[in-house]
Structures are given as C-alpha cells and as structure tokens.
Amino acid sequence: MAALAAGCAVKTEPAAPAARPDSAQGIGAPGIEETRKIAQEAYVYAFPMIAGYKAMYQYNIDKSSSQYKAPFNTINNEASVFTYKDTAIVTPNSDTPYSMVMLDLRAEPMVLCVPAVDKKRYYSVQLADMYTHNVGFIGSRATGSAAGCFMVTGPSWKGATPAGIRKVFASETQFMLALYRTQLFDPKDMPNVRKVQAGYKVQALSAFLKQTPPPAAPDIRFPAWRNDALTTGFASYLDFLMQFTPEVPVEKELRARFASIGIGPGKNFDFSQLDEEHKAAVGQGIKDGFAQIDKMSNGVGHNVNGWMVGSAQGNRAFYNGNYVLRAAAAKIGIYGNDAVEATYPVALTDDRGQPLDGSKANYTITFAADRMPPVNSFWSVTMYDGKTQLLIENPINRYLINSPMLRNMKKNADGSVTLYLQHDSPGKVREANWLPAPDGPIYAVMRLYWPKETPPSILPAGSGTWKPPAIVSAARAG
Template identity: 60%
Template structure:
C-alpha cells in the first residue's frame, strides 16, 4: 500500500540512475537559455522543498477522490464521505492519522461554482471541527465548536477567482487558494458506545453545489481531467511531473512569483510539459541531486522543529498562507511532520521520539511511563490524547487490545495514583491486568508519540504560544 511516508522518503537516487536510453529534451529553452548544471540542481532542490506539500496533497487526493481502486477511496469530488469509525492500523493514506475523532471528508472541485457546506446543531459538549485546506496545504478556514460555535449553519467555499454575491442564509464565505480543496471534519467520539451518536452528527453534515442550494440550474460542467496516476515508485522520478500538473490548478500568489519563475527555467509550471523520463541524462542528474538535497534539508528541519520541552518537540507549524509567508521549508516540514495538521489554536501537537534523557524510544528494548502530576493534565477546552505510532512509518500499530491512544474521555476507566497523579504505561507487552487500563501498547521497535491538545486553553496554564507556554508536557521515563 502506498503511504505518504514512502513519498517523503523519495528515493531521488533512482532519478540519478534512471535509464539512459536516447531521450528527447522537453525544455522549450535552447541549451544557451537553460541554467547551468549547478544552478539547475539548486532550482530542483528549492522546487522540491516548495512542491513537497503540493505533491503530497495530490497523492492523497488521488487516493481519496479519484482512484476508485486505491483501497483508500472515499468519494468522488463534491460528495461527503463519513467514516463510521476512528482510524486504525489499516488506514495508511495519511501519516500520523488522528484516531480520536471519526473523520468525514469532502474533496471539492471549485472550477465551475462554489460549494455550500451545511452543519447541524451539535451538543456544545461534543467538540467538532471542519478544517478547510487547499492544494497548497494552507488551512484557510474553520467551521466548528471553537471557530463558529455549536449552532447549525450554512457556509460557502469559493475558488480563487470566484466573483459573486453572498446569498442570504450563508453565514460565512471561505476562499480557497486552489481550484481543488478538501474539507476535513473531526467529530469527537467519547467511547465505543458513543459511535451511534457520532453517526447522527455526521448524518447532519450536508454538501451541495451553490446552484443546488439556490435551486437554480447548474452551470455547464467543467472539462474532464486526465489525472496522472501516482504511487511510491512513480514519485521517485516523476516528482516534478506531478508538481507541474498540480500547479495549473493553483494560481500563483504574490510570494510565489520568484520560485515559480525559477521552476519555469527547468520546464515546470502551468503551460509546461515536464516529463522526467524524456530528459537527457545530465538533466536527470540535476533533478535527482536537487531532490535528494531537498529531502535531506526537510528531514533535518523536521528533527529540529519548534522547541524541545522535556524531550518533546513543541511547535505551531500549520496555518494559512500568511502564516507561512513564503517560507517553503516551514510548509514542507509541516506536511512531512503530519499533513493536514491543525492551526495551533485549534489543536497543538507535541511529539517525541526520545525519552526524557534523549534516548530513542524503542519498545523492543525498554518499557516507559508518562506521569501527569495532580492537576497537570493537558489544559484544553475540548479534550487531549496521546497516540502511539510506529517510529519508522508514522502509522498506527496493530496491537492485542486494539488501543491506539489514550485520551481524556477514557479517564473515568483509568486508575490514578494515591496522590492523584496519572501514570500511563508505554510498552510492548501488557503491564499486568491491574495496570492494563492505563496501558498504551507500543511496537516491538522504535516509537513515535504524538500528544494532541484540542482547542487548547489560552489562559494560564496553557501550551500556547507553542514552545513558550506555561504548561509543559512531562518527559517519558524509562523503566529500570
């Protein structure tokens, strides 16, 4: 199964050693117009960092909304798919998936007209959010408990160039920067016996085109698109083919003009026809070396993101276009660390691969504990969780009790210590029947842990601003 982790580990060396059979250059420029080898390599490097989130997003969109045989297909464009369960180890399309809230997804095609998203009234005790994310992976708006409240409402999503009046009844208009966009819904689940109530909420989520909402004749359909197939092998060499394709649906913003102009010099961008397999060997080398160095820089930046707090990395990575402000490395790091992450005000995600002594977390070698002092659990308006992932793939792990996380709704069934503190047992084997309620099963290998604070409190103690807040996650302790 193709996972985004495979894409992240893009084996650019495959590009360098690709077939050297006779090929026809696709660049419109003459050799005199084309950048020299090292400049072209540098452009490919910068272009890889710029394009990584865009290509990652395209890969997810292709699996979820285009390729019906992908094994991860959800629904065609402009149709909502409600997931009746939380994600498990079987869900592999998105790295570090949340297993707290059953998801709903709608991939929107905004080429001909806006889409209207309607939400029902939701019990104020049940957190939900609808995150709007465009093809650049910018979070351009929210509907939900924190952002718009718990009342019912109709909201309109428009494309980058849409011009028109806001119809009566529409509470708010959100503008996507790209012609294809995704709405990701998260609906809180209080426990296994709560699933039917979650389904009732999901049944109230409605998606319709503006013309249907207004009971008018729809505009002519947009032209059919031949979406290129993407998988973990193709992306090794064809990364820029996919970026080239995706950019035609993403009008350039002002801060993109420079990188777009550079990419055009190597044949990438709207109106171009980049095709890796037809490049001469020297140009394949330029592209391959640039990709390899770009991936190295992203990997390095992911490891150093935010601030270290008791072994946890705490940062506020995701956001809208203004949040990134043309910092393409920051945007790539956010996507690689966990594509479709929330803005920190909606959810903040401390993560770690090490214990409080800086040693790599490894379930095959050690057992661990995490203890929250009395009154020192994560400060949130909604709820918090701690989720276990495989340290290599960043996917949920199969385990004997089908438990992928521990979250605050589980607290009534957990055991507290005599002083009121809460200890979680993080290990591969059961800590014993008396402690199993507090057990978070770990892989028999390296561990990646992510804490989620949904709608974090802003008054002290608070994790906000990320890395500077008055509340700090406690360190993971190795059990002797």
C-alpha cells in the same frame, strides 16, 4: 450523505512523457549548478502538494484503492475511528471519526452546512487547499456550536454572497479538502456521532439557491500514483497540479525560476529523458531538498522534556514564504490543524535523552492531578510505528489514550495518572492505562484540542507555561 454538485468525470492514466529542461517561452536555460538549485526549490515547493495528491488520488479518484472514500463533492462519513489499516496519510488521528469531502470548485462554489452540535462535543471542519494551507475552520472553537451554512469559493469566483451564508472561505486553488472531526466519547457513543455526521450537508451553490447549475467543469485526466512521485517523478506531478493552482503575485518570480528548467502548469517534465548531466543535477537537487525537509521536520519548535513542541501548520501568511516548513509539516503529519485549534507535541526521547524504542525499554508518562493538559475540549496521546508513522496493530485494538478514558483508568494515590507505553501488557491491574507500543522505534503524538490560551497553557507552542511531562524509561523485561 450524498452531495448535490457538478462533479467531474475521472479518467486515470500515467503522466505523459515530458521534455528536458531547456529554454522555455523565451526564458534562458540556467547552468547546471543553477538547475540543481532550482530543482531543490521546486522539490521542496512540490512535496506537500504531492503528498496531498496521494491522499486525493486514493480517497477520491482510484476506486480500486483500499483507501477509496467517495467522488468529488460528496461527503464521506467514517463510522469508526482510523486504525492500522488506514495508510493513505501519516499520523492519522484516532480520536475523532473523520468525515471528509474533496471540493471541486472549478464550476461553482460549494456550500457546507453544519447542524447544531452539543457544546460538550467538540467538532471542527478544517479547510485545506492544494498547497496544504489551512484556509479556515468551522466548528466549536472557530464558529461555535450553532447550526449554519458556509460557502467555499474557487480562485475565479466573482459573485456576491447570498443570503443564508454565515461566512465565505476563498480558496487559491481549484480543489480543497474539507476535513471534519467529530469527538467520540467512547465506543458506545458512536450512534450519537453518526447523528451529528448525518447533519453535515455539502451542496453546490446552485443547489443551495435552487437554481440551474452552470456547465460542468471539463473532465480531467488524473495521473496515476507512482512510486517515484516523491523522487524523480515529482516534477511531472507538479506540472499537473499547477494547472489547478493559479499563480499568485507573491510566487511570480519563483514560478518563473521553475519554468526556466521546464516545470510549469501543463508542461511535461520527464526525468528519464534528461541527459546525464541534467539528471545528476536534478537528482542532487531532489536529495538536497529532501534533506532540508527532513532536517526541518526534526526541528520544528522546542524540545520540552523530550517532546518537540511547536507549530508547523497554518495559512499562507503563517508560512510567509517558508516552503521548507510547509513541506516539513506535511512530512510530520499532513493536514494538521493550526496551533489554536489543536497543538501536537511529538515525543522524541525519553528522560535520559535516548530515542524511544519499544524493543529496548518500557516507558511511563505521569500526569499530575493538577497538571493535566490544559484544553477547552480534550487531549490524547497516540502511538505510531516509528518507521512508518502509522497506527500499529495490537492485541487490544487501542491506538491512543485520551482524557474521556480517564474515568476508567487506575489513578495513583495522589490523584495523578500514569500511562504505560510498552510493547507487552503491563499486567491486568494496569491494562486500563496501557498504550501498546511497537516492537521497535516509537513515534508518539500528544494532541491538545482547542488548547487554553490563558496560563497554564501550551500556547505559544513551544514556550507556553504548561509543559508535557517527560517519558520515563525502564529496562524491558526478558
């Protein structure tokens, strides 16, 4: 389970005080209105990176955190699915026990080896960089179910690909998250999942080649996570993170704009030290940036029977400079898959166009026998609290209903299946089909793992031939 790698020692402390935005490295300081616009751009650019840093800090750095998993370059296998107690990221899936490793690629590449996995069991390894771009995938869909080893390289790597490596994934950033999803058929299946997880191996390239490792990368002073990280403190975190995200040509002009107000790798931007005029400008830029992200997050894709169906996650080419979409993807659910790996319809309204609220109504979703979600693997519907987008505590410890559960569910006379989305039990006869809802706003997500690409299909996301059924409301009793 432990990885063999040149790890980085960790020191944590608050970010250092920073300077006000002014003339930097010969770049003229912009006016107040231009400062506001640049702050807005920088906030949108930084939002997913900082959201990712929160997970990284809690999972891999802060050992006092209740969310702590493992140090860098060490794989952590979850022996259960996520529950309401998991709060580091929003909209976590509860379908597939996670394994994860935060790769430190500064000293040398890392090698990920996977075992042969039964073709009936879906698994995937998602590789996401510090921008939250999906760099690539390993697994059932992307590389098949056979065993193999794959190499992940950092931005400065220039070496050759050694024998025994099936594919190389090149990261633009010096840290990368490898997020593993292993399908769980039912609670009794967990020992089989553990056997698969035990076959996931992570090691440094030097260990893979049985060679002497290179010198370890320098220690890093990681800034502690603060409550202002996604508000007035965002620029200081961006300063820190940009040290590990070397400039790429397409972003040269953008980063020069950030530098003109004092934001850049290794700089020390401190909002509290600004004069009142600049505080107002930067503060307004932050508000404007968040408003852009919020608007985009509510409008990704197309409304199909009350579900928003679209695609918000991908690689750099997918975003093509659309930083608002990239930030919205992190707000909707950070580290989501590409649509071809998994598509995520999000429930917005009921059949009357009203917002979903478990305190006001009970709901049903009925899947016709011949119109089940079209997937090569499996599908699910997961319930979240509409205010936090986190899983909710409930009396039966059920956070989702998925296709493997169908065999134990009550079917209608015509072979269709009705799910009951409500706060209180629909009664013992229907309880197998009950997905407990919060006593308030609802955020429900459908997941289609490895969706079929031939009709009927949900792809292209938002305009496919298969459409999720409407959520039908009924007055809540009492």
